[in-house]
Amino acid sequence: MADTHKLEIFRGLIKFKSNTQKIWGVLILLSIVTAVEVVLGIYKPEALESHILGMKGLNWIFIILTIVKAYYITWDFMHMRDETPGLRRAVVWTGVFLICYLVFILLQEGGYVYDVYDNGFIKRDF
Amino acid sequence: MSTTVATTNTEGKTWSGGNEPLKASYGKMMMWFFIVTDALTFSAFLAAYGFSRFKFIDSWPIADEVFTHVPFLHGQELPMIYVAFMTFILIMSSVTMVLAVDAGHHMKKNKVTWYLFLTIIGGIIFVGSQAWEWATFIKGDYGAVQTKGGNILQFGEYKTNENGEQEFKRVAVKDFVIVSPTERTNHERKNGLWFVDEGTLPPYQIKDVVAGLEANPNILVRTQILNEEREKTILSREESLAAIKNNGKRVVEGANLEVNEYGSPLFADFFFFITGFHGFHVLSGVVINIIIWFNVILGTYERRKSYEMVEKVGLYWHFVDLVWVFVFTFFYLV
Numbered sequence: 001m002a003d004t005h006k007l008e009i010f011r012g013l014i015k016f017k018s019n020t021q022k023i024w025g026v027l028i029l030l031s032i033v034t035a036v037e038v039v040l041g042i043y044k045p046e047a048l049e050s051h052i053l054g055m056k057g058l059n060w061i062f063i064i065l066t067i068v069k070a071y072y073i074t075w076d077f078m079h080m081r082d083e084t085p086g087l088r089r090a091v092v093w094t095g096v097f098l099i100c101y102l103v104f105i106l107l108q109e110g111g112y113v114y115d116v117y118d119n120g121f122i123k124r125d126f
Numbered sequence: 127m128s129t130t131v132a133t134t135n136t137e138g139k140t141w142s143g144g145n146e147p148l149k150a151s152y153g154k155m156m157m158w159f160f161i162v163t164d165a166l167t168f169s170a171f172l173a174a175y176g177f178s179r180f181k182f183i184d185s186w187p188i189a190d191e192v193f194t195h196v197p198f199l200h201g202q203e204l205p206m207i208y209v210a211f212m213t214f215i216l217i218m219s220s221v222t223m224v225l226a227v228d229a230g231h232h233m234k235k236n237k238v239t240w241y242l243f244l245t246i247i248g249g250i251i252f253v254g255s256q257a258w259e260w261a262t263f264i265k266g267d268y269g270a271v272q273t274k275g276g277n278i279l280q281f282g283e284y285k286t287n288e289n290g291e292q293e294f295k296r297v298a299v300k301d302f303v304i305v306s307p308t309e310r311t312n313h314e315r316k317n318g319l320w321f322v323d324e325g326t327l328p329p330y331q332i333k334d335v336v337a338g339l340e341a342n343p344n345i346l347v348r349t350q351i352l353n354e355e356r357e358k359t360i361l362s363r364e365e366s367l368a369a370i371k372n373n374g375k376r377v378v379e380g381a382n383l384e385v386n387e388y389g390s391p392l393f394a395d396f397f398f399f400i401t402g403f404h405g406f407h408v409l410s411g412v413v414i415n416i417i418i419w420f421n422v423i424l425g426t427y428e429r430r431k432s433y434e435m436v437e438k439v440g441l442y443w444h445f446v447d448l449v450w451v452f453v454f455t456f457f458y459l460v
Contacts, residue, residue, distance in 0.1 A: 078441055
């Protein structure tokens with residue numbers, strides 16, 4: 001039973017010789033991403049504090065890096081790369097769609113409630 | 127797909143599980159079903175956290191000021207360091223798990239045993255760290271005063287740091303209060319109304335804080351409202367005294383489900399609920415891993431000629447890691 005894992009990441013930019021080697025490669029990648037997040041989280045560079053599309057630039061970076069990490073954990077650790085496209089789509093599209101929908105509704109509503117407190121007559125904190 | 131070996135004697139029996147629609151075995155498919163539903167549960171919690179945060183966007187606690195502790199390093203403010211360590215431990219245990227799965231594909235029993243053992247150790251370290259983090263958060267560090275409206279007032283003073291700049295440094299309530307005797311004792315069922323309960327009494331009275339504040343002219347009050355630089359607003363001396371005298375209700379130390387010295391009680395509620403739910407997942411993951419580990423040692427999967435069970439548990443374990451990556455971002459970073 002030879003290795004039938006797909007051994008390329010970054011669309012073939014990096015090719016690994018064995019599955020074990022790929023695992024360590026992905027670990028290094030995840031560690032670098034986490035280290036970048038932590039360093040940015042501690043120092044919070046002034047340049048990234050400006051708002052882009054309604055959110056701080058730094059927060060966009062954190063969220064994008066989190067999704068990058070989630071991608072590699074799912075694709076390489078959970079072997080999603082080796083599953084059939086049908087299974088992959090059933091899991092990822094369902095999850096991504098429902099989560100985006102839920103997050104949009106709740107954040108929108110939260111912002112609205114804040115505005116009511118801020119501009120309206122209701123002041124009670126609960 | 128030869129990376130996923132399954133010999134369950136059902137080959138060819140279409141209606142007995144021999145049919146594998148997406149080339150994934152029944153067990154693995156069910157694990158994916160579970161993971162998708164569980165992912166939706168966790169995202170609902172995190173979205174609810176986002177809702178509450180957006181609702182109080184101008185007064186939410188700053189996580190960097192809350193989680194500053196590292197074990198054995200007392201009194202040093204090191205935000206993020208310990209959580210980063212925990213994240214690394216969990217990613218590391220994910221790696222040993224995936225190595226165990228890989229060794230399983232090659233039917234190497236010894237390697238599977240060792241990698242699974244390391245995974246279990248990583249999980250235990252993580253849960254232990256989480257418990258420590260909880261204990262530190264519950265204990266609190268500076269203490270604060272809760273107002274009649276339920277808001278939090280904290281204390282501090284301006285000090286010159288090593289660069290010669292004025293910097294606002296927090297002052298603990300216990301360091302400046304002037305304690306006065308009190309007649310008030312804790313109400314217990316045996317000495318009062320038997321059907322009424324009372325929690326622990328606050329360590330100090332409001333008048334102790336007022337006396338301490340008046341005796342220390344440099345101490346100022348910091349509210350939970352964020353200013354334009356996204357920092358907590360610091361009141362002037364007169365405003366500070368007025369705020370405590372007119373609105374102070376009780377002294378709060380640490381955090382629990384009802385009060386939180388760092389700001390909105392919702393922050394503490396979500397922290398306990400989300401990290402608690404995740405910690406429970408890690409704990410059950412460790413238990414399942416231990417069961418599977420014994421099965422590996424006993425040679426169950428060797429006889430079955432397939433280590434697919436390790437792979438299925440591995441999926442769960444990676445999922446727990448995946449959730450932590452999101453909790454880490456939304457609780458500690460953003």
